Amino acid sequence: MSEATERVVEILKKAYSDEMETVMNYQTNAIVLDGVRAEEIKESLQQDIQEELTHAQQLGQRLKQLDARPPGSAEFVARQDTLQPPEDSTSVISVIRGVLDAEEDAIETYRTLITAAEEADDPVTEDLAVTILADEEAHRTEFRGFEKEYQND
Numbered sequence: 001m002s003e004a005t006e007r008v009v010e011i012l013k014k015a016y017s018d019e020m021e022t023v024m025n026y027q028t029n030a031i032v033l034d035g036v037r038a039e040e041i042k043e044s045l046q047q048d049i050q051e052e053l054t055h056a057q058q059l060g061q062r063l064k065q066l067d068a069r070p071p072g073s074a075e076f077v078a079r080q081d082t083l084q085p086p087e088d089s090t091s092v093i094s095v096i097r098g099v100l101d102a103e104e105d106a107i108e109t110y111r112t113l114i115t116a117a118e119e120a121d122d123p124v125t126e127d128l129a130v131t132i133l134a135d136e137e138a139h140r141t142e143f144r145g146f147e148k149e150y151q152n153d
Contacts, residue, residue, distance in 0.1 A: 001067070004120035009068045011113045012059055012125070015132075016070045017077070018109060019056035022102055023049055025083040029098075034089040041092050041146060045099075048139055055132050062128055079105075093150045096143055103140040110136060 001009070030045040060070035083098035110133040117126035 002120065004116070005066065005122065007116045008113070008120045008122055008125055009063065009066055011109065011116050012063050012066070012068070013071050015106075015109050015113060016056055016059040016063065017075075018079070018102075018106060019052050019059065020076070021078060021080050022052045022083070022106070023056065025080055025085075025098070025102070026052065028085050029083070029095045032085040032089050033092060033095060035092070038090065038092050041095060044142065044146075045095075051135060051139075055135070058128060058132070062125055065124070093147070096146050096150060099143045100140060100147065103136050103143065106136040107133060107140065
């Protein structure tokens with residue numbers, strides 16, 4: 001495996017772990033949040049869970065195609081500090097900001113993966129990263145809208 005392909009595999013593994021962590025945190029926050037105003041956010045998180053899980057599945061399949069394997073739980077390192085469920089279950093804005101942090105990190109990761117895949121002459125990974133990047137940017141836009149609504153209160 002070339003050094004450039006090893007870099008692609010390393011980023012794919014990070015992206016896979018990040019997607020799995022996002023699924024866990026979105027699920028937990030969708031359960032924990034309380035209040036009438038939380039319902040729209042909870043529904044959005046529930047919808048995004050399946051999309052993030054699909055991303056993880058796609059990344060895992062790509063790792064397999066590159067003769068690598070997705071990381072298991074023993075290799076997992078949690079990084080989404082701002083997406084932890086809030087102590088105050090009505091603090092919807094803290095969850096919104098956590099989601100925005102997670103989406104910004106994902107966007108950065110997929111942009112890095114696109115560049116690494118270009119350098120490794122790996123158009124399949126590059127295409128996958130571009131597709132997922134578009135999804136993450138759409139999530140970020142949705143949650144920026146939620147943030148604006150909550151800041152105007």
